[in-house]
Amino acid sequence: MTDTIIQAEKLTMGFDGTSILEDVSFSVNAGEIFIILGGSGCGKSTLLRHLIGLQEPMSGKIVIDGRELTGADAAQREAILAHIGVAFQGGALFGSMTVLENVALALEEFTTLPTPAVHWIARAKLRLVGLGGYDDHLPSQLSGGQQKRAALARAMAMDPKILFLDEPSAGLDPITAAQLDELIVHLSEILGVTFVIVTHELASVFTLNGRVVMLDKQAKGIIAEGRADALKNDRSNEAAWRFFNRRLK
């Protein structure tokens, strides 16, 4: 039996009293690649922001690794956040720090490891994402794909149980995007980490080969769930089928 690591129950979320998603429920199993898919404006990134505790839902419950995130106080939130890592869409690397310092930051702040150990671990994480030798580069000296890799290394610095990635392959050329997707699959295999990935890139969805939930703007919720191959061929779900097959009507 697989363990559930994220449980979202009847989530309603939005801004200024207007809901974007209503009554959304799903669960994520430990160690799987879970993909949140949907068109622009369907609430993918909003859902992610709720899952990582940056926003509170209007109603509903989020449980991460057995601890309830919704309504958690500062100490409880800190305990939950210690087990998650997040790589934002643009990388969100600290521009005034080198790549190594970006990755080492959390280790320096939250562990009692000696400085040489922190630097070595950060260097190892950079090697893991294929950025060995880029330690002293500033984020501005990296390409878009490299910045995303560095952001992934920073997200992995504390060896979290869950990694949330917002649009990891957006804005990258097909080859770089495919390399990044393959890296995520590889890391999932060797680290056993749960990946929650928000994307609208179909090519990435097929490379990542994870379980997909598809959100829809009109439905304000999940309209399909399953493996990408199955959803692509499932004509019974009109909206999902059109999305996967890039058909207008």
Place this chain on the structure above:
Amino acid sequence: MTPKKPTRKSDARSLAVASMKIARQPDGICIRFIGRLDHRTSGRCWRKTLRLLDRQMRPIRIDASALESADGSGIALLAYFKEFGRANNVPVEIEHLAAPLAALLERYLEEPDVEAVVPPPALSVVERIGKLTVELVGDVCGQITFLGRLVLAGMKTIFQPQRFRVGDFLRFCELAGANAMGLILMLGFLFGLIMAFSSAMPLRQFGVEIYVADLVALALVRVLGPFITAVIVAGRTGSAFAAEIGTMKINNELDALAVMNLDPAVFLVLPRVGATLLMTPLLAVAVNFAGLVGSGLVILSLGYPLVTYTTHVQKILVGTDVAVGLTKALVFGGMIGAVGCLRGLQTQSGPGAVGIATTRAVVTAIVLLVVLEGIFSVMLYYLEI
């Protein structure tokens, strides 16, 4: 009693500590890792390792059979041994490591695919002075070029007035003028008050306190009114222009203007400079008025009637004084607007770029303000105005 809330650091301390047993053998040393090796528990092992490898040149055998689990940071410790062995030609063997962890270890040990970045050599004092001089000359040239562009843009707009963005100009007039009025009045009033009090004390010794009115009125209208106004406009509006245009540059909005064949000098700079050019003299009038009210209050508090104060002010101030003050304010206003826009247009890339542009805008404006005030003083002295 409420239990102490756990923090990430205290969490780390409360967890079981991984241990590392070192056995010295004739053919080298054997290290046995026991327990869970992760970033929370491996601190002691790391310290022990760093001490050990500081003086170790014998073969190392690592036994991972008692390793319950390890995370990325734990495996990084094993990779550190391997890397040490590779760098120092010391054989390092790792035994009984679970397959997924061995795969992670392999990944950590992959050779970097680029050369390490070599930092540029430090400059000598002479080189630094030379570099600064070149930058300073370049900056002055940039300012002159920008002034030329601005004049050209202004002339173009005179012949094609429809190109002038009236809506933007009015918006900037509101931002630079109307929105600053409260602050200007308050500071002008306080400044007049302070000047009057400060000068009343020495003048009292000679029994001529009433000349406070003459002193404050003349100093305020000719020099300090326009100067204070300009400092406030530089800090408030000039910096805002630099920040706004700097952000536009970072967002590629200036590139968008360029490819649309729109001149940033006409599109962005002229409305802003026009607004500060018009609003600074008006604000200077407000500062003068508020300052005179403030000093008037002091005169009243010293026991003189208001009519005496106004008579002194009327007698000492002539039209030329007001004209000198307003001319200065006009020049200062144009300079501040132009410098704010120039520094915004010169914004570099990076997270601190807009902040640097804003600082440079304020610093340059204040330096030029003092230089211009000096030029005005010398000119007015020789012209006997």
